[in-house]
Amino acid sequence: MGGQVRDKICSVAEAMADVHDGDVVAAHCWGACGTPGYLFRALAARGANDLTFCCTNFLPAPPGLEDIGYPDPTVLLPQLKKIITPFLGTRAFRGVLGEDFLGDRVKSGQLEVDATTHGALMERLHAGAMELGGFYSPVGLKTVVEKGKEKRVIDGKEYILEKPIRPDVGLVKALKADKLGNLVYRGSARAANPVIAMACRLTIVEVWEVVEVGELDPELIVTPGIYVDHVVKIPDEDPASAKRVEELFKNFARELVGFGTESGDSQGGQE
Amino acid sequence: MKERLSEEVMAMRAAKELEAGDSCNLGLGTPQLCALYIPEGIQVQAENGVLGYGPLVTTDNAEMADPALMDAGSRFYTPAPGMSFFDMLTSFAMIRSGRLTTILGGLEVSGKGDLAIHSMSEADEYPQIGGAMDLAWGAKKLIVTMTHNTRDGKSKIVKELSLPLSSPECVDIIVTDLAVIEVTPEGLVLKEVAPGWTVPEVQALTEARLVISEDVKEVEL
Numbered sequence: 001m002g003g004q005v006r007d008k009i010c011s012v013a014e015a016m017a018d019v020h021d022g023d024v025v026a027a028h029c030w031g032a033c034g035t036p037g038y039l040f041r042a043l044a045a046r047g048a049n050d051l052t053f054c055c056t057n058f059l060p061a062p063p064g065l066e067d068i069g070y071p072d073p074t075v076l077l078p079q080l081k082k083i084i085t086p087f088l089g090t091r092a093f094r095g096v097l098g099e100d101f102l103g104d105r106v107k108s109g110q111l112e113v114d115a116t117t118h119g120a121l122m123e124r125l126h127a128g129a130m131e132l133g134g135f136y137s138p139v140g141l142k143t144v145v146e147k148g149k150e151k152r153v154i155d156g157k158e159y160i161l162e163k164p165i166r167p168d169v170g171l172v173k174a175l176k177a178d179k180l181g182n183l184v185y186r187g188s189a190r191a192a193n194p195v196i197a198m199a200c201r202l203t204i205v206e207v208w209e210v211v212e213v214g215e216l217d218p219e220l221i222v223t224p225g226i227y228v229d230h231v232v233k234i235p236d237e238d239p240a241s242a243k244r245v246e247e248l249f250k251n252f253a254r255e256l257v258g259f260g261t262e263s264g265d266s267q268g269g270q271e
Numbered sequence: 272m273k274e275r276l277s278e279e280v281m282a283m284r285a286a287k288e289l290e291a292g293d294s295c296n297l298g299l300g301t302p303q304l305c306a307l308y309i310p311e312g313i314q315v316q317a318e319n320g321v322l323g324y325g326p327l328v329t330t331d332n333a334e335m336a337d338p339a340l341m342d343a344g345s346r347f348y349t350p351a352p353g354m355s356f357f358d359m360l361t362s363f364a365m366i367r368s369g370r371l372t373t374i375l376g377g378l379e380v381s382g383k384g385d386l387a388i389h390s391m392s393e394a395d396e397y398p399q400i401g402g403a404m405d406l407a408w409g410a411k412k413l414i415v416t417m418t419h420n421t422r423d424g425k426s427k428i429v430k431e432l433s434l435p436l437s438s439p440e441c442v443d444i445i446v447t448d449l450a451v452i453e454v455t456p457e458g459l460v461l462k463e464v465a466p467g468w469t470v471p472e473v474q475a476l477t478e479a480r481l482v483i484s485e486d487v488k489e490v491e492l
Contacts, residue, residue, distance in 0.1 A: 028359075030319050033341035056319075056359070057401070059345075087401040106397060113397045118318055119363035119405035126360055139367065139408045143436050144398050175339075187339030187356055191319045194358040222358070245338055253333035257347055 008181040008231045012039075015204045015230035016046040019169050023048060026125065026167035026196045029055040029073050029085075032256065034189030036173040037071025038206045038240040039232070043171070044075040052082040054125075054167055056118065056192050059089035065255070069239030069248050077105075082112040084165065086121055115144060120162050122195055127164035129198035134163045170200030174223065176209045181228030182221045183207075190222060197227040204230045208242040273472075275419070275448035276465050276490065283308045283492050285374050285416045285446040294322060296366065296406055298375035298388075299344045301416045303327075305374050314353065316371055317342040318402040320362045325351030343402070366402065367409035375406060377415040377445075379427050379434050382479040384442040384454035386415060387434035398435065407438035419447035419476060426478035428452065428459065449473050451490060458482045463490045 019025065025043070029035050053076060061072035088102065105111040116124070117139055127135050136159035140146055150161040172193045174183040183205060185193060197203045210233045234241045239248070249256065276284070282304035289295055294314045297305050306315060306327065314323035321342070328335045328347040336347040365371060379387040386407050389400045407413055417427055428445065445452040450473050451463035461481040464473050466489050474481050 030343075031341060031345040032338050033319065033345075034339075087399050088397050089399075102397075115398045115400060117400050117404045118359070118402035119367055119409075122360045122363050139404050139438075142439050143404065145400070145404065185356075187337070188317065188319045188321045188341055189339045190356055190358050192359045195360050249336055249338060250334075253336045254330050257328050257330055257333045257336050 007179045008177075008225065008228060009179055009210055010230050010232065012042045012232045015232050016042050018202055018204075018230075019043060019046055019048045021048050022050045023168040024052040024054060024165070025169045025171060026054040026165070026200055027073075027171040028173065028192035028196060029057050029059065029071070030191060031059065032070060033187070034173050034185070034191045034193055035071035035073075036171045036206050037069070038234045038238060039171040039173075039204060040071060040073055040075050042232075044079070047079070049079050050081045051076070051079050052084065053080050054084040054121070054165055056085070056121065057087040057089065058083055058085045059087070062255070065252070067239075068252070069244055071240070080111060082114065084114040084116060084121070086116050086118045088113060117145060120145070121165075122192065124162055124165045125167075125192075125195045125199040127162070128166035129195070131166075132164050134161050136160065137162045165199065167196075167200045168202060170196040170203040172197050172203055172205040172223075172228075174205050174207050176211055176216065177205055177207045177228070177231040178211050178213045178216050178225070179231075180213055181205070181225030181231055182216050183223035183225075183228065184216055184220055185222055194223050197223045202229050203227055204232065206232050206234055206240070208234060273467050274465075277448075278304060280490075280492070281416050281446055281448055284451065284490055285414050285444075286310075287492065288374075288412070288414045288444055288446075289313050289372055293372045293411075294370060295372045295374065296410075298373070298403065298406065300376040302374040302376055303344060303346075305416075316362070316365060317348075318359070318362055318366065318406075319343050320357050320359055321348075321354065322357070322365070323351055323354040325349035325354070363402070363405055366405050369409060369411045371406075371410060372412045372414070373406045373410035374414045374416060375403065377417040377427065377442075379429050379432050380415055380417075380442050380445055380454075381432050382430055382459055384440045385432050385436055386413075386438050386442050387432045387436060389435065389437045400437070404437050407441045410441070412443050413441050414444045414446060415442050416446045419449040419473075424476075426476060429478045430480075449476065452481065453484075455482075460484050461487055463488055465490055
């Protein structure tokens, strides 16, 4: 390869300098797996305000684990004016942050919540990436999801118009990146990260490992570097680094396994 | 007081609805327990992007927990041969396109098979939808497992939903701690009752009118 290649590896401060007041920020958020918790903390330190946060779930870290590297979106709460999410873990919040912490903010108008479904959220981001004006979806008909949305009958079937989401900033977690920003993921930590990288105007990625161009197998690259603007390697001393997470899972395995069981029981279909 | 079916037995009965070659998604709560009883050769899917994962990690083998191997209920799973990973666009195309047999919990089911699942309580002002609407709408076959009555004794099988609708006319089979009920164009057909319970007793605890199957029998595992 001739000529100059822009090296996308940068410091977290450089990456965050491009986040501004009022931005729409998107991130995968699903507990310990694939959630860019390091970048959540970096964005909190950056301090941009009036953000809209678009995330797969909004769940607090289990009590006591937030200080040791478990991803925690609640560090962003003071900066948010709106959350677009299919799942707001209110019951979990009652335990962690006190009775109806989020509810009070929603009721007083400090925080707006846009309810959507996981499938709709994925396709809204995809539609954003494809520069679509929207798409017609059958899921959510006759439910809270159709509220305020245009409806249309196509070939005898009814649909609701879902609008695209084109976030200003995407916070992404990947396993490895090269200097071009090509990304590979691991296991179910892939999740919503690839679609978020595609949909956002500016994509910032946290990784455990940075490798040279040519080291990643092109057959296995999931997100081509063209979708990536900044790559930040998590410092070894940070609780979200590969080394520290490995230690976390070694020392707190029973607690982490136990939490999964509890959080599961607090969701859908259970009283 | 007569005994109702345990959560484990409900899970076993619901798992019986799966057929060889099916792929399935198991919702949170009782449906998660079905994983212990599903026949061999059935792949389990999780919304965050995995098909065909192995048994869940428990506190007995907690050292197996891997941060990249986590299901939709934030539980860690073990790998299994034939397992595949994919992004959530791929995952929800799978979910919406009738490729999965799905077992979900429920708060209420109506006589038409309408499902309420996403709201924790009537007081919640922000719904907790997650993937439940996609799963319910897109399932090849939808099995709902839930207790027959609320803690206050109210029937969860109702004429019309009192809770917010999650998905209209989507439920195929209801497995409760008292009965197995099929949703048909003719109405809710009572197929099986828990051991020791009579048809009139089950009907008395059910708000919606049940059509009694000619061959109604004890719950079979």
